[in-house]
Amino acid sequence: MxxxxxxxxxxxxxxxxxxxxxxxxxxxxxxxxxxxxxxxxxxxxxxxxxxxxxxxxxxxxxxxxxxxxxxxxxxxxxxxxxxxxxxxxxxxxxxxDYEAVCRDILSRSDNPALARAVSAGRGIRILRQDPWETLCSFVISQNNNIARIKKIISSLCKRLGERIDCRGMEAHGGDVGQYTFPTPLALAAAGTEVLRELKVGFRAEYLADAAARVLRGELDFDCIESTKDTAACAARLKTVKGVGDKVAACILLFAFGRYDAFPVDVWIGRVIEKYFGGCRDACLGPYAGIAQQYLYYYERYLKGE
DNA sequence: CTCCAGGAACTCC
DNA sequence: GGAGTTCATGGA
CATH class of the missing domain: 3.30.310.260 (TATA-Binding Protein)
Incomplete structure (x- = not known):
């Protein structure tokens, strides 16, 4: 595009x-x-x-x-x-073109809650993050809260990532010392004991499994990138332990820009229950994932405004 | 103390 | 194929 x-x-x-x-x-x-x-x-x-x-x-x-x-x-x-x-x-x-995206989303439903969410979430852009980092991040996210997810990822990077040269960026976040996200090799070499030290808890085995699969070539992100069928991509991702429907959808949406991927977490579950009469397949079209992010933002951060 | 967090695996029937 | 249980951790 x-x-x-x-x-x-x-x-x-x-x-x-x-x-x-x-x-x-x-x-x-x-x-x-x-x-x-x-x-x-x-x-x-x-x-x-x-x-x-x-x-x-x-x-x-x-x-x-x-x-x-x-x-x-x-x-x-x-x-x-x-x-x-x-x-x-x-x-x-x-x-x-988010103007066109919003127009498409709104054309598929006259639900007033959806219109409010699109209006509230205007300006959100779905990022295309690194697939490996996104996979690990959302495995860590399961049964966890955002503040703690951030802490864990930060300590993972500091312990197992590489230090980044931030010269000249002192006034722009470079003053704190920055690190890359650890590679599959670094994470596999660390082992589950170190991962538990870093407070990932029961997710340590999941991360180790993910790293091992990538290293063995059983999980190939280039292959997922070139596979058109989103459901088939999700099935590939779900072969990793700790990756279910929700995490697979997050990876596809936030790393691969698969805007049709629709993650359903506890918040979106409430949205579907409250505003869509429990009907899960609201049929929001090729940009349903972006609509999902508007709904998530609206429900989670703007309740009561 | 209990309950919850951008869930998923496992164990029952 | 669903319903219930468990998983590690910290903050409310």
Whole structure:
């Protein structure tokens, strides 16, 4: 999908500019806070003391970046136009026309709760995160809460990941010391004992199994990427212990951009019960997963507003 | 103390 | 093929 290529203004490193960055103008339907605070991603945090209206920083695809905005102007620190077009444009979902997505979703149901959720969730972008990291993150998420999921993932990275060079990024989240997400090899080598030390609990065997399968070539993310049938992809992912319907859908939606994947957790279960009369197959079309994220955000964070 | 958290495996019938 | 149980952990 080649949608909306923004004009990219590049600012290289200079004496009064320690980190290279790019500036994009007229970026619609992208709310940084909602996007990184809506439960799809566990490694981005707000930057303190920023002169921008909003700024979030985190590690993705092995690199620290920082995102800031002033109205519809978007700044991405620690990158350049080349890398943006190759990596971050796709990661951030800026290659997708969300105006059209929302129109499609709303055309498939006249449910008033859905309309309210789409309105409330406007600006959320579904990220395309690293498949391995996403798999582990959502295995850890099972029967767990978001604050604790973040802590566990952070300690996993610090103990088993590699330290990232953050020079020049001190004012953009690089002051705390950043680490990559551990590779399958690093995780397998650590073993279940170390994983338990890192408080993953009963999920230690699941993570070890996932790492072993990737190392043996039994789980191939490139193969999943090229398989068109989403249900078949889910079935492949579910061969990993600890991956059921919900986690498989999260991986497909948040790592592979399979917008038709529809994760049903306790919150979405309540939404279906309350607003859709218990009818699970609301039939929201090829962007049902995005609709799901609007509904999740609406129910979870905006109850009572 | 109990209950819950972006669930899933396991064990019964 | 469903219903109930258990899993490790910390915060409310």
């Amino acid at each position: 080649d949608f909306n290529t923004y004009d990219i203004e590049y600012h290289p490193v200079s004496p009064d500019n320690p980190a290279e960055y790019i500036k994009l103008c007229g970026v619609a339907d992208f709310d940084i806070k909602k996007t990184f605070d809506c439960g799809q991603c566990f490694r981005f945090e707000p930057v303190g003391g920023t002169p921008h209206e909003i700024e979030f920083a985190g590690v993705a695809h092995g690199k620290l970046i920082s995102l800031a905005s002033e109205g519809d102007t978007l700044y991405i620190y620690n990158t350049n136009p080349d890398e943006y077009l190759r990596l971050w444009r796709r990661y951030l979902g800026l290659d997708t």
